[in-house]
Amino acid sequence: xxxxxxxxxxxxxxxxxxxxxxxxxxxxxxxxxxxxxxxxxxxxxxxxxxxxxxxxxxxxxxxxxxxxxxxxxxxxxxxxxxxxxxxxxxxxxxxxxxxxxxxxxxxxxxxxxxxxxxxxxxxxxxxxxxxxxxxxxxxxxxxxxxxxxxxxxxxxxxxxxxxxxxxxxxxxxxxxxxxxxxxxxxxxxxxxxxxxxxxxxxxxxxxxxxxxxxxxxxxxxxxxxxxxxxxxxxxxxxxxxxxxxxxxxxx
Amino acid sequence: xxxxxxxxxxxxxxxxxxxxxxxxxxxxxxxxxxxxxxxxxxxxxxxxxxxxxxxxxxxxxxxxxxxxxxxxxxxxxxxxxxxxxxxxxxxxxxxxxxxxxxxxxxxxxxxxxxxxxxxxxxxxxxxxxxxxxxxxxxxxxxxxxxxxxxxxxxxxxxxxxxxxxxxxxxxxxxxxxxxxxxxxxxxxxxxxxxxxxxxxxxxxxxxxxxxxxxxxxxxxxxxxxxxxxxxxxxxxxxxxxxxxxxxxxxxxxxxxxxxxxxxxxxxxxxxxxxxxxxxxxxxxxxxxxxxxxxxxxxxxxxxxxxxxxxxxxxxxxxxxxxxxxxxxxxxxxxxxxxxxxxxxxxxxxxxxxxxxxxxxxxxxxxxxxxxxxxxxxxxxxxxxxxxxxxxxxxxxxxxxxxxxxxxxxxxxxxxxxxxxxxxxxxxxxxxxxxxxxxxxxxxxxxxxxxxxxxxxxxxxxxxxxxxxxxx
Numbered sequence: 001x002x003x004x005x006x007x008x009x010x011x012x013x014x015x016x017x018x019x020x021x022x023x024x025x026x027x028x029x030x031x032x033x034x035x036x037x038x039x040x041x042x043x044x045x046x047x048x049x050x051x052x053x054x055x056x057x058x059x060x061x062x063x064x065x066x067x068x069x070x071x072x073x074x075x076x077x078x079x080x081x082x083x084x085x086x087x088x089x090x091x092x093x094x095x096x097x098x099x100x101x102x103x104x105x106x107x108x109x110x111x112x113x114x115x116x117x118x119x120x121x122x123x124x125x126x127x128x129x130x131x132x133x134x135x136x137x138x139x140x141x142x143x144x145x146x147x148x149x150x151x152x153x154x155x156x157x158x159x160x161x162x163x164x165x166x167x168x169x170x171x172x173x174x175x176x177x178x179x180x181x182x183x184x185x186x187x188x189x190x191x192x193x194x195x196x197x198x199x200x201x202x203x204x205x206x207x208x209x210x211x212x213x214x215x216x217x218x219x220x221x222x223x224x225x226x227x228x229x230x231x232x233x234x235x236x237x238x239x240x241x242x243x244x245x246x247x248x249x250x251x
Numbered sequence: 252x253x254x255x256x257x258x259x260x261x262x263x264x265x266x267x268x269x270x271x272x273x274x275x276x277x278x279x280x281x282x283x284x285x286x287x288x289x290x291x292x293x294x295x296x297x298x299x300x301x302x303x304x305x306x307x308x309x310x311x312x313x314x315x316x317x318x319x320x321x322x323x324x325x326x327x328x329x330x331x332x333x334x335x336x337x338x339x340x341x342x343x344x345x346x347x348x349x350x351x352x353x354x355x356x357x358x359x360x361x362x363x364x365x366x367x368x369x370x371x372x373x374x375x376x377x378x379x380x381x382x383x384x385x386x387x388x389x390x391x392x393x394x395x396x397x398x399x400x401x402x403x404x405x406x407x408x409x410x411x412x413x414x415x416x417x418x419x420x421x422x423x424x425x426x427x428x429x430x431x432x433x434x435x436x437x438x439x440x441x442x443x444x445x446x447x448x449x450x451x452x453x454x455x456x457x458x459x460x461x462x463x464x465x466x467x468x469x470x471x472x473x474x475x476x477x478x479x480x481x482x483x484x485x486x487x488x489x490x491x492x493x494x495x496x497x498x499x500x501x502x503x504x505x506x507x508x509x510x511x512x513x514x515x516x517x518x519x520x521x522x523x524x525x526x527x528x529x530x531x532x533x534x535x536x537x538x539x540x541x542x543x544x545x546x547x548x549x550x551x552x553x554x555x556x557x558x559x560x561x562x563x564x565x566x567x568x569x570x571x572x573x574x575x576x577x578x579x580x581x582x583x584x585x586x587x588x589x590x591x592x593x594x595x596x597x598x599x600x601x602x603x604x605x606x607x608x609x610x611x612x613x614x615x616x617x618x619x620x621x622x623x624x625x626x627x628x629x630x631x632x633x634x635x636x637x638x639x640x641x642x643x644x645x646x647x648x649x650x651x652x653x654x655x656x657x658x659x660x661x662x663x664x665x666x667x668x669x670x671x672x673x674x675x676x677x678x679x680x681x682x683x684x685x686x687x688x689x690x691x692x693x694x695x696x697x698x699x700x701x702x703x704x705x706x707x708x709x710x711x712x713x714x715x716x717x718x719x720x721x722x
Contacts, residue, residue, distance in 0.1 A: 038654075038655060038657075038695065038720075039695040039696070039720055040628065040629045040630045040696075040720035040721060040722050041695070041722065043629060043630060043722065044721075044722025045722075047629070047722070048722075067575060067611075077633060078633065080630055080720065081630035081631050081632040081633060081719070081720060082631055082633065083594065083629065083630055083631075084602070084606065084627055084628055084629060084630055084631040084719060085594045085596055085605070085606040085621075085627075086602075086605070086606075086621055086625060086627030087627040087628045087629040087630070087719070087721070087722070088594075088629070093594070094615060096593065096594055097579070097591065097592075097593050097611045098591075098592050098593065098594060098608070099582060099586065099590055099591050099592075100586070100589075100590045100592075101586060101590065102590075106585065106586055109585060110582050110586065113573075113578050113581050113582055114578065114582075116572040116573055117572055117573050117574070117575055117577075117578035118572040118573065118574065119574055119575035119578070120575065120578070149572040151572075174693070174694075175693060175694040175695040176693075176694040177662070177690065177692075177693075177694040178663075178690060178696070180663075184665060186663055186664065186665070187663060187664070187665030187688065188663050188664075188665060188688050188689065188690035188696050188721070191696070191721065191722040192694065194694075212722065
């Protein structure tokens, strides 16, 4: 199968970081995200993590034109809805292939076929509850297929108990209050989640406040610190009494 | 006359609905069938066929014998036909349509004859002209071909009168480019002075392979073997034509005469035998063999050009998995064609109508760019779910509402974004929608709307709905 890495390469490889952070290159191929069904935090975090991993893996390789497979079973669609074109990241809108599976068995079949496909960038699965079909054996099957073919899988589990699974990273996520936008503090801000990594092979468990401002996934900083770091053109917005705005800029 | 009027006059009238498309299909089949008399044929809709019999007549024993053969063959199929034979397509058409008084049913114009002298008695409609041009000619008093061409047919040659008639025609119809509107061009085509290109009908038999089995099959393993054989034979047949199949039909003839059909459609043109076999294997589980299957046939009813390409060397393919088209085929065969789709934008403001689902590898239709200041949710619910407003703020926005059995407190809100109903598509009583982005106390972000406003005269107190979930 894969060629055995030479000892030199093994020795020079950096040790895996114990603490997870966005932008790591060596991402596992099979992750699970447990999320409540009444909000889109699971799918949102899966999308953000997938984009983060693809951006880290494909740095300097030009634009990625491969398709993305999004598999949903009927129960997940009924509870959480279907993807909306306008809400997807702009560079994913024309690349998304959506699969509706009537049963969890069909959804697992579709996910496995997607993971075996060499032309896909990644696969996002959404399965509601703890169906009997999604046993440890099935998840192990998905892990092996994903690792063998090198296609990453993010499996969102809506309203599910974290039972036995062979996923390499397992997250628990829920929506968190968003930072107030600068110009309308009464409006909802960028997507923010409270994510808990409760099982991972290479990383220590931990909790993060993650936010995704449509460009990159980031750990949310302290609101005070963020306010200090944001460039503030308040000098221009001050009421101009006596002198014109242009004169103030020139001064 | 209306059909009702005609029936009132003649109650025994038999009325049959017209079927122009079916007639055209029949004509196309007849054109192919009529290639028995010549190497190529062309259709002349709505009711004509042109066959090129250059150098062929002696095979039927001469031209008279050929026409007799034509008349007999059509009569045997219950079709009425008037055949004529001439050096040019135009003169053959004129003879067959208007030559009844000129001679017997099978009129023949020899290559040595002067067509203008012999056909000068035919009406000008024999030139295949449009109706309005015929009206113009009739008003000019020109009824016969001879009058049009300036010849009398009586034998006296008058080159100057012929030239004057040509000149007059050219001047009158110099702005008419189309042959059906230009009598001079049609006349020259009839006389063979200018070429008349015709579009031949070419038969393209669909790739088909079949196996007649010595012993009827009753077991699945044998059937799989036969299907694999057929798939590889189909692969060779398609490869020879440089094509790939988009739709494949497998027909199984049972001993008792029943025919079972299995059809698969492919996302992209392919001719991989292994892939085809695998797709059919999923569809053969419910085949009832009965007393056995005696004939298996595989045909590609839709195929597209597919160039030859380098096959995968060594074992790289095994590591790389399947191609995208193959993956979509497998999903489609198991989950159904509607299950695998792709999101495309549609021209509409209503969120649920602004997106459509289409087959994944079809090209996306052109669409307008989305407005950047529209913050749309990541997911849309299948249909908007009503929410019960428990307490509303003075401006009408809910402060506390119940959705799916739990009460949520609205902490932040942005809006409204007003989306008016599409009056060109919906009833006039459809109410507008005011959309709000809200965030509840736990941080969950929703897209809710109020259907209508109070006092718009289209219903009572407006209801609230939850339609989308933000990431």
